[in-house]
Amino acid sequence: xxxxxxxxxxxxxxxxxxxxxxxxxxxxxxxxxxxxxxxxxxxxxxxxxxxxxxxxxxxxxxxxxxxxxxxxxxxxxxxxxxxxxxxxxxxxxxxxxxxxxxxxxxxxxxxxxxxxxxxxxxxxxxxxxxxxxxxxxxxxxxxxxxxxxxxxxxxxxxxxxxxxxxxxxxxxxxxxxxxxxxxxxxxxxxxxxxxxxxxxxxxxxxxxxxxxxxxxxxxxxxxxxxx
Amino acid sequence: xxxxxxxxxxxxxxxxxxxxxxxxxxxxxxxxxxxxxxxxxxxxxxxxxxxxxxxxxxxxxxxxxxxxxxxxxxxxxxxxxxxxxxxxxxxxxxxxxxxxxxxxxxxxxxxxxxxxxxxxxxxxxxxxxxxxxxxxxxxxxxxxxxxxxxxxxxxxxxxxxxxxxxxxxxxxxxxxxxxxxxxxxxxxxxxxxxxxxxxxxxxxxxxxxxxxxxxxxxxxxxxxxxxxxxxxxxxxxxxxxxxxxxxxxxxxxxxxxxxxxxxxxxxxxxxxxxxxxxxxxxxxxxxxxxxxxxxxxxxxxxxxxxxxxxxxxxxxxxxxxxxxxxxxxxxxxxxxxxxxxxxxxxxxxxxxxxxxxxxxxxxxxxxxxxxxxxxxxxxxxxxxxxxxxxxxxxxxxxxxxxxxxxxxxxxxxxxxxxxxxxxxxxxxxxxxxxxxxxxxxxxxxxxxxxxxxxxxxxxxxxxxxxxxxxxxxxxxxxxxxxxxxxxxxxxxxxxxxxxxxxxxxxxxxxxxxxxxxxxxxxxxxxxxxxxxxxxxxxxxxxxxxxxxxxxxxxxxxxxxxxxxxxxxxxxxxxxxxxxxxxxxxx
Numbered sequence: 006x007x008x009x010x011x012x013x014x015x016x017x018x019x020x021x022x023x024x025x026x027x028x029x030x031x032x033x034x035x036x037x038x039x040x041x042x043x044x045x046x047x048x049x050x051x052x053x054x055x056x057x058x059x060x061x062x063x064x065x066x067x068x069x070x071x072x073x074x075x076x077x078x079x080x081x082x083x084x085x086x087x088x089x090x091x092x093x094x095x096x097x098x099x100x101x102x103x104x105x106x107x108x109x110x111x112x113x114x115x116x117x118x119x120x121x122x123x124x125x126x127x128x129x130x131x132x133x134x135x136x137x138x139x140x141x142x143x144x145x146x147x148x149x150x151x152x153x154x155x156x157x158x159x160x161x162x163x164x165x166x167x168x169x170x171x172x173x174x175x176x177x178x179x180x181x182x183x184x185x186x187x188x189x190x191x192x193x194x195x196x197x198x199x200x201x202x203x204x205x206x207x208x209x210x211x212x213x214x215x216x217x218x219x220x221x222x223x224x225x226x227x228x229x230x231x232x
Numbered sequence: 233x234x235x236x237x238x239x240x241x242x243x244x245x246x247x248x249x250x251x252x253x254x255x256x257x258x259x260x261x262x263x264x265x266x267x268x269x270x271x272x273x274x275x276x277x278x279x280x281x282x283x284x285x286x287x288x289x290x291x292x293x294x295x296x297x298x299x300x301x302x303x304x305x306x307x308x309x310x311x312x313x314x315x316x317x318x319x320x321x322x323x324x325x326x327x328x329x330x331x332x333x334x335x336x337x338x339x340x341x342x343x344x345x346x347x348x349x350x351x352x353x354x355x356x357x358x359x360x361x362x363x364x365x366x367x368x369x370x371x372x373x374x375x376x377x378x379x380x381x382x383x384x385x386x387x388x389x390x391x392x393x394x395x396x397x398x399x400x401x402x403x404x405x406x407x408x409x410x411x412x413x414x415x416x417x418x419x420x421x422x423x424x425x426x427x428x429x430x431x432x433x434x435x436x437x438x439x440x441x442x443x444x445x446x447x448x449x450x451x452x453x454x455x456x457x458x459x460x461x462x463x464x465x466x467x468x469x470x471x472x473x474x475x476x477x478x479x480x481x482x483x484x485x486x487x488x489x490x491x492x493x494x495x496x497x498x499x500x501x502x503x504x505x506x507x508x509x510x511x512x513x514x515x516x517x518x519x520x521x522x523x524x525x526x527x528x529x530x531x532x533x534x535x536x537x538x539x540x541x542x543x544x545x546x547x548x549x550x551x552x553x554x555x556x557x558x559x560x561x562x563x564x565x566x567x568x569x570x571x572x573x574x575x576x577x578x579x580x581x582x583x584x585x586x587x588x589x590x591x592x593x594x595x596x597x598x599x600x601x602x603x604x605x606x607x608x609x610x611x612x613x614x615x616x617x618x619x620x621x622x623x624x625x626x627x628x629x630x631x632x633x634x635x636x637x638x639x640x641x642x643x644x645x646x647x648x649x650x651x652x653x654x655x656x657x658x659x660x661x662x663x664x665x666x667x668x669x670x671x672x673x674x675x676x677x678x679x680x681x682x683x684x685x686x687x688x689x690x691x692x693x694x695x696x697x698x699x700x701x702x703x704x705x706x707x708x709x710x711x712x713x714x715x716x717x718x719x720x721x722x723x724x725x726x727x728x729x730x731x732x733x734x735x736x737x738x739x740x741x742x743x744x745x746x747x748x749x750x751x752x753x754x755x756x757x758x759x760x761x762x763x764x765x766x767x768x769x770x771x772x773x774x775x776x777x778x779x780x781x782x783x784x785x786x787x788x789x790x791x792x793x794x795x796x797x798x799x800x801x802x803x804x805x806x807x808x809x810x811x812x813x814x815x816x817x818x
Contacts, residue, residue, distance in 0.1 A: 112642075112723070113314075113315055113316060114311060114314040114315060114316045114697075114722055114747070115314075115642055115697060115698075115722075115723075116580065116583050116613065116638055116640050116642075117313070117314045117638060117671075117695070117697070118314070118579070118580070118583055118613075119313045119314070119371075119397065120313070120314075120315060121397060121399075121425065122530075122579065123583075125507070125531055126581065126582070126583065152533075161587070161588070162587070162588050162589060162590065162591055163587050163588075163589055164535075164589055164590070165581075165582070165589055166535070167510070167533060169510075170510055170511065170512075183537065184535075184536075187561070187591070
């Protein structure tokens, strides 16, 4: 791509050896740029004045048109093919990417969620996926939620439920049926509910008392009943 | 003696006329008509908005406007909300407060956004402005409950204290006790951001009980659910209420007390809070639902069907904030129930999860766009989008003023065609002629920027991330978007050319933010030299710019117009590219 230099100012590649003291300024004075802008200094004190087209014209008269057609660099309007872009690393977003050393392996600033909102998510969602240590504190305070992942065989979406909301296996399974039949029409008898306990073993839900189940469940999976 | 012409009024008449002009823009326009109007206007301006606290100095403001009663100041750039601006960058309010303390003793309202507010500043506010009525600290930081105590103790006329989204150091819960017993003027109190030790509940109860004009009360998370009923019964005149934690063991007495308390709040229109909400207690607000115009459930982990059931009972909703637990199915219900909906924000419940945990797609947004004719403002986080959906949405809602779409994978293509989302966003800017704010995401080439430059003539704020292929994209925006005030860009392959070619444009805007792009140090220096009314700030935590080559890209670049010149309160990792800097280094 061709770049015309309207003011004989250097491109970034040519900065070495450029004398900043006189060359550029002469060109600018020719254009009248800085002078006209200086006149408008009083106007600039008020930010909206600058933006307003009326006041711009007031300050510069016919100058405005000229001003717009002689920027620091003239743009020829072609896509940029210069080599500095070839070498450019395009940051790719991926949760496994280690480009940025953030604690979550995430790109800083993405997704654009305010910090305090992120904290709420982190506090509310403590998916206990096969972790040996459990956060007992979460259980005892005021009925605070305990979130557990639930996956159903054949369904892409993994859901999280708050196990504290339920008081029995029946209420849990009723809710899960409601939740998952939206995703997959099925006969509830064809499926059984399994869970992974603190030791990492997968067991069938229903054998131990409810309260014990709540204390030991790490995650759940609804699988087809082959038996 | 010169005869006054027919159209020159005595100053008093002009002043009286100006007293009916409240909008800052209109006043600014009036002030440049002629010198005498400028003089009259500046003496009678009472309210001022400074969108960038570094664009002008407090001295200059005071010199021009001798009698201000209400000031609004904004500090850090918007991307500070997402941790892109390192701590210590700036935005200190103390210099403003110090100067205004002497100049504006009758100051009534202070509104600050993204500024660093210290206890010292708050103590100075308390001491200097005895007539203070409104103090809003929006997304501010740097102060503790000690500063709040000073405000509570001294500001007898305080009506509104709003700490929304601010970070407050909790030192003591007893700051509320500093409101004297004689203090009864509270109208609005937002303490939702405070931590566990920050609120003495009994002091709060007493305060609420003695302020008959209290209309807005937003509590913090630590206020337990079983205390709400009592509090509400002392303030049945509330219009807006934010609960604390909305979880507790189900108890019939707590339940019925709550239901009764809500039922007695006949003017309640806005609800928020609902931290940790459990479905069991949701029905207590059913009596209020039909009147609700604003509902913020974005901290509530409630899922369907409870969530949808709640929403379906709120036909008067104008503003809805919710987590993506609402799913497409819930949004369809919203679309059919809430015909007055103007604003929708859907936040992700699991933004960092690898797999989707909810069934929320573009379909939900399409449904709402189709069912809610008054929809104007959207913030939507989801995981997939298509051009077809965006085109439909654009055609359904030509009245959009704010459209922010955030695809969690920022470079994801149209999931149906695998094409970039250029055409979809193009449709948005083409159909929505009043669009003032736009946030892009997804796979986007230079084309979308061509559409934006061509159509988005009223666009004032544009947020871009991981988009575009070349400087041409940036050039389209800078040369085409006539109303552009704020442009923020992260992780885009934009370099020097578009920036330098459109340098003049930058003086017509409030600010430009570019981080993780390809703008070279040399270009920054050049801009700093040639554009004296722009502050060119380069941020780099790795070390001073002079240790690097001219062609090296800068990490973060913040450019803003200013008549105050370069600032002097910069931390070590911020360098200003003014004339002195450039000549020192060459």
